[in-house]
Amino acid sequence: MYSEKVMELFMNPINAGKMENPDGVGEVGNPRCGDIMKIYLRIKDERIDDVSFETFGCASAIASSSMVTEMVKGLTIDEALAISNKDVVKALGGLPPQKIHCSLLAEEGIQAAIEDYRSKQRAKTEAKA
Amino acid sequence: MTERHVYMDHSATTAVDGAVLEAMLPYFSDRYGNPNSLHLWGREARKGVNAARDQVASLLGAESSEIIFTGGGSEADNLAIKGFTFTHREKGRHVITTAVEHHAVLDSFKWLKKEGFEITILPVDETGMVRISDLEGAMREDTILVSMMFANNEVGTIQPVAGAAKICRDRGVAFHVDGVQAVGHIPVDVRELGIDMLTMSAHKMYGPKGVGVLYVRNGVKLEPIVHGGGQEHGLRSGTENTAGIVGFGAAAELAARRLADGSIKEEVRLRDLLIDSVTTSIEDVFLTGHRTKRLPFHASISVGSLEGESMLLRLDAAGIGASSGSACTSGSLEPSYVLLAMGLSHEAAHGSLRLTLGKDTSEEDIVYVAENLKRVVTGLRALSPLWKNRG
């Protein structure tokens, strides 16, 4: 039922694992099935220098996390924010209809991590000022 | 990448046994007659159906006239519940079942509710077992039927059927048992237990799919749900699925042999080996269901900080077939109602995994499954934010 790409990333996920001292962390949950995705970002000059994930969820959620981290790597923050779950689904070669919602976690995870980064930046500039 | 295949999903279905298949084959193109025909072809087919009826009856300690062949277990459940309540609806409008039944039973009860019946759904304890006192307390003057499964498909727990039967008998209430998971795997004697109606299914006991049985004790009146040519004492019209029925008979005979020759003891040994090795060798894993009052072939666990579908698919990649009650494996994204009824948290239900053995499962298979499960769990936990956050 899953595409080859999904199975490939599920079996051997890229960018998996916790990151030490990240610049931004986003944790999002799926209210429907209870799954959790955590995205870690390292930002350099407003670009995503490194990114990793941890996911408690189904194969589709794991593959979506891995895929989205691959997609945003090297992008500017604004470019990363423009990535939608549809882009993730497309890159995965499609997801079964009842599994589309898992890819939403990927989109929201990146957004939450960037939001976390930005609020930390704001706190820093405020502290300086 | 993998050579070894270990099917550990016998609660879902089993392979047709070689001898069963052999018994069935002539009925496709050689003895193909309609058992309702009077000529030679018809008589040959009728002989096959009659012999199968005897074989199934003997497995249950029933009379042959009490065996009704149906198109499967779900149909037999529907026939028992709808057929009985329709016939006896003037006597009372209250019916009782349990929270952990198969959908064939639960949804039939929901339908009864729409038809004006009052339904009571009994809770279960943390092992998935119904408390007899709850059943006793739920009984009313106008109760006409109790439906309870013999053993649960998800957690393997065996219900106190004999006790429930006695309570029903004392009050003159009919007692239906969904025995789909249990019959053929543990001794079931309908007379000794005092069961009025019993559902069984061939494909859960090394017979073919698409054929079930409803045992109906002589004297219990039912309205059919399939009307037509009046086959099966008028309770299930339609030309008999001759090959399937013959296969059911052969499967019943195989089951009787396995129950007598110590095969089941060996199955229990392997089941316990599996339960012990996964619960001791993998951190944060617990057994779901009752430890001892469980189906001989059934192991079910919950793995902390993990989700079932991901375990299933990684096991599948290692050639192992298992199942899970995780929300992510169900189309509805709801976790298993059975596990929730037992008081398991959503997270524990999420990490549920069912491994059900078969008659050909070997000790090497068990070792292979335990090793691979450990590997899969370790691999997935490395990805799980819940596991890491435990510190």
Ligand code: FES
């Ligand atoms: S995350 Fe639960 S279904 Fe995909």
